[in-house]
Every structure is written in C-alpha cells, then in structure tokens.
Amino acid sequence: MKVRTRFAPSPTGLLHIGGARTALFSWLYARKTGGDFILRIEDTDLERSTQASIDAILEAMDWLDLDYDEGPFYQTQRFERYREVIQQLLDSGHAYKCYCSKEELDALREAQMARKEKPRYDGRWRDSTATPPEGVQPVIRFKNPLDGVVEVDDLVRGKITIANAELDDLIIARSDGVPTYNLCVVVDDIDMQVTHVIRGDDHINNTPRQINIMRALGATLPKFAHVPMILGNDGQRLSKRHGAVGVMQYRDDGYLPEALLNYLVRLGWSHGDQEVFSREELIQFFEIEDINRAPSNFSPDKLLWLNQHYIKTLPAERIAEELQWHLQQQGLDISKGPAITEVIEAQRERAKTLVELVAASRYFYEPISSYDEAGVKKQVSPDTPHYLQVVAEHLAQLTTWDANSIHQAIVQGCEQLQVKLGKVGPALRLATTGGTSSPSLEVTLKLLGQETTLKRISDFIEFVKNSSSSA
Numbered sequence: 001m002k003v004r005t006r007f008a009p010s011p012t013g014l015l016h017i018g019g020a021r022t023a024l025f026s027w028l029y030a031r032k033t034g035g036d037f038i039l040r041i042e043d044t045d046l047e048r049s050t051q052a053s054i055d056a057i058l059e060a061m062d063w064l065d066l067d068y069d070e071g072p073f074y075q076t077q078r079f080e081r082y083r084e085v086i087q088q089l090l091d092s093g094h095a096y097k098c099y100c101s102k103e104e105l106d107a108l109r110e111a112q113m114a115r116k117e118k119p120r121y122d123g124r125w126r127d128s129t130a131t132p133p134e135g136v137q138p139v140i141r142f143k144n145p146l147d148g149v150v151e152v153d154d155l156v157r158g159k160i161t162i163a164n165a166e167l168d169d170l171i172i173a174r175s176d177g178v179p180t181y182n183l184c185v186v187v188d189d190i191d192m193q194v195t196h197v198i199r200g201d202d203h204i205n206n207t208p209r210q211i212n213i214m215r216a217l218g219a220t221l222p223k224f225a226h227v228p229m230i231l232g233n234d235g236q237r238l239s240k241r242h243g244a245v246g247v248m249q250y251r252d253d254g255y256l257p258e259a260l261l262n263y264l265v266r267l268g269w270s271h272g273d274q275e276v277f278s279r280e281e282l283i284q285f286f287e288i289e290d291i292n293r294a295p296s297n298f299s300p301d302k303l304l305w306l307n308q309h310y311i312k313t314l315p316a317e318r319i320a321e322e323l324q325w326h327l328q329q330q331g332l333d334i335s336k337g338p339a340i341t342e343v344i345e346a347q348r349e350r351a352k353t354l355v356e357l358v359a360a361s362r363y364f365y366e367p368i369s370s371y372d373e374a375g376v377k378k379q380v381s382p383d384t385p386h387y388l389q390v391v392a393e394h395l396a397q398l399t400t401w402d403a404n405s406i407h408q409a410i411v412q413g414c415e416q417l418q419v420k421l422g423k424v425g426p427a428l429r430l431a432t433t434g435g436t437s438s439p440s441l442e443v444t445l446k447l448l449g450q451e452t453t454l455k456r457i458s459d460f461i462e463f464v465k466n467s468s469s470s471a
C-alpha cells in the first residue's frame with residue numbers, strides 16, 4: 001500500500017520549531033517510501049484560527065521546501081462531510097444525543113471529585129429512553145466501548161495499552177452542531193487514506209479515542225508515531241524564553257533552511273554519529289524507528305554551527321537565493337554592485353549567519369557614510385593622503401581589473417613609496433570599505449570595481465585632509 005503521511009497544523013499561531021520537525025519527519029517518510037505527503041489545516045477552532053497563521057504556516061513550509069503532494073485541505077471546508085459521518089455514527093448506534101445541561105455536568109463533576117474519582121461523563125444518556133427535555137439542543141457523544149483495551153503499537157514509543165474503562169463518551173458534535181477536533185481528525189485521516197500518523201506526543205491521549213471511532217466506522221487503522229517534545233537547554237518545554245520558536249524568525253535571523261532542517265532532523269533522530277546530512281541522505285537514511293523516545297534539548301549553538309557549515313559549503317548560487325531576500329530587506333540595491341555570488345565567495349568564511357554576511361557586505365552596495373573612528377585614529381598618519389595618492393595612480397593605470405593585477409599595483413605603489421604594505425593596506429581598506437575588516441584587499445577592490453575604488457580613495461584623501469586641517 002502506498003504510504004500517505006500528513007502534517008496537520010492548527011493555525012493558531014506561527015509554525016514553531018516543534019511543528020516544523022513533525023512536518024519534516026512526515027515529509028521525509030513519504031519521500032523515502034515514494035508515498036504522498038498531505039498538508040491539512042485544522043482550522044475548526046474558529047475563535048483561535050487566523051488567516052495570518054495559515055499564511056505563516058504556508059510560508060514556512062515553502063521556505064523549508066517541504067513540498068506537499070496534496071492540500072492544503074481546510075477542515076472548515078469539510079463540515080458537510082463531518083455532519084454526514086456524525087449522522088452515520090448515530091444511525092449505526094455508535095453515537096447518541098446527550099441532553100445534559102452544564103449545571104448537571106458540573107454537579108456530576110463535583111460529586112465525583114468529592115469521592116476522589118476522576119471526573120468523567122457517566123454515560124447517563126447513553127442508553128437512555130427518557131424523553132428529552134424541551135428546548136435543549138443536545139451534544140452528540142461517541143459510544144466508547146465499555147470493556148477491553150485499546151492497544152497501539154506506536155512506532156516510536158512501542159506498545160501502549162489503554163483500558164476502555166479509562167475513556168468516557170467523548171463529544172463529537174457540540175450543541176450548535178459543530179464537530180469536535182477528534183472527530184474531524186478521524187474523518188480526515190480516513191478520507192485522506194493516511195497510512196502513518198506522525199505527530200507530537202501531546203496527542204497521545206487522543207489516539208485511543210480516535211482508534212475507537214475509526215473502528216466504529218469500519219476503517220483500516222493507520223500506524224501511529226508520536227514524536228517526543230523539544231525542550232530548551234534548561235530541560236523545560238521549548239518556549240519563547242529560549243529564543244525564537246517561530247520558524248520564520250530563523251530566516252529573519254540569517255539562517256539557511258538547509259541548516260534548520262538538518263538541525264531539526266538531528267534533534268530527536270540519529271543515524272550513527274553523522275551530524276551533517278544532505279536532503280538526499282536524509283531521504284535515504286530516515287527511519288521512523290530511529291526517532292528517539294526521549295525528549296531532545298534545543299541547542300542554539302549547534303544550530304549556529306550548522307548554519308556556518310552550510311554558509312561555507314553550499315553552492316554560492318543557492319546561498320544567493322536566500323541572501324537576495326536579506327539584501328532587499330535591508331534596502332540594498334544589488335543591481336549597483338558586484339554579483340552576489342562573488343560577494344558570497346569572498347565573505348562566506350567570515351559569517352555565521354546571512355545577517356552577518358549582509359552587515360559585512362553593505363559597502364559593496366551602498367556608498368560609505370562614515371569611516372571607522374578607531375581605525376582612522378590608528379591607521380591614518382599625515383603621510384596617508386600621499387601614500388594613497390601614489391597607490392591610486394598605479395591602480396588607475398590598470399587595464400585589467402583582476403585580483404592579481406590589483407595586488408601588483410598595490411605592491412608597486414609601496415615600492416615606489418619605499419614603505420611596507422602594512423603602512424598602506426589598512427588605510428586603503430578604510431578608504432574603500434569604511435572599516436577595518438574585509439576580504440583580502442585585492443579581492444575587495446576587484447569586487448568594488450576600478451571606478452568605485454578610485455572614487456572612494458579620492459574621497460578618503462579629501463576626508464583626511466579636511467579632518468587634519470580642522471583638527
């Protein structure tokens with residue numbers, strides 16, 4: 001049978017790290033087996049679901065490149081179908097109407113708590129032949145089996161056994177007719193022919209209930225895999241306190257999706273000691289059974305390390321796709337500067353994030369607005385304008401503007417001046433980049449181009465002269 005997995009987020013907030021990892025596991029398993037991956041938006045909670053969250057989830061799936069074969073399906077568009085199934089359960093005697101008022105249920109709960117019992121619905125309308133009270137809109141409850149056990153062979157957690165006596169008759173439709181969460185999930189998983197339900201272990205308590213409803217509907221059961229949660233490095237459940245939890249915040253902070261996916265997959269899954277995986281390797285090696293049973297701890301340092309690794313090693317063209325977004329965000333006009341791929345090649349050893357890479361590359365795309373003050377103090381002497389003038393003359397004579405010729409021109413300038421390169425280089429860097437660190441001078445100048453380089457040197461000479469005359 002063809003494997004079909006799904007990711008079924010509730011659009012009540014951003015796509016979080018935990019959700020993204022669940023999506024990744026589901027996606028990987030479908031890709032590994034040549035199956036289908038379905039995206040289903042569980043938006044039945046009308047008060048908490050928002051279009052902004054839906055958009056954020058779709059954007060994050062897209063950014064992570066977790067492509068889906070079907071969907072997005074929306075539960076709010078399937079109410080008719082849920083009503084149909086609820087009716088089917090009523091007709092087959094697997095569901096019934098319950099007319100209990102809120103007061104009655106409250107009294108029941110209080111009495112049970114007074115007896116130190118677990119509060120639960122006592123099934124009083126289950127087989128009732130009493131005349132329904134006037135004017136009360138009933139809820140519909142599922143007739144959970146009274147005896148026996150539900151056994152789940154969870155692919156991550158192993159065998160889980162729950163006694164039916166533990167489960168009460170859950171509401172599948174509210175009094176206003178709106179179907180409840182567990183019913184919708186079951187109907188969808190059946191209709192969408194999901195074979196593997198991979199989801200967070202916060203849903204583990206729903207599983208036996210859902211299995212009972214599936215059985216009542218005569219459906220084939222999917223396999224279940226409950227993925228443990230992600231903890232912060234203090235052992236507490238991952239939350240905002242530990243840094244960003246929303247996936248797209250990582251893009252904003254300069255992470256590559258490759259790094260985040262690689263990080264997430266290792267967070268709770270392993271393949272020997274291997275840390276770095278290409279997408280193809282992940283698809284090849286992934287097995288649900290290798291997902292750890294224990295919760296995993298989120299480590300921002302390791303994510304940063306992976307990000308740096310990918311910045312260093314991915315093809316520059318690929319990084320350029322991501323970097324372009326950052327440059328635009330920063331309002332930098334890339335049409336007026338060197339090719340981004342060349343800037344990436346020049347800068348990639350020095351940046352851990354794309355935000356750092358952009359910050360270190362601004363001078364390629366915008367005029368210099370100020371010079372590093374400490375650098376000027378340290379590197380500029382009364383001779384600097386003359387030194388730069390001479391080097392500029394050599395640079396101006398070049399007919400080929402490549403790193404080697406630029407290097408030669410600078411060396412010749414220094415020879416003419418009879419000074420060491422160390423007397424000229426830092427000032428030249430200040431003049432052309434505004435700062436004290438950049439790739440090698442010849443690479444920096446090559447990327448800036450001859451015209452910009454010469455213009456920046458002459459501007460800097462002016463600046464130094466002006467500052468010394470006003471000092």
Ligand code: GLU
Nearest residue numbers: 008009010042185199203
């Ligand atoms: N909508 C649920 C959630 O976002 C997931 C339900 C499921 O995967 O079965 O937590």
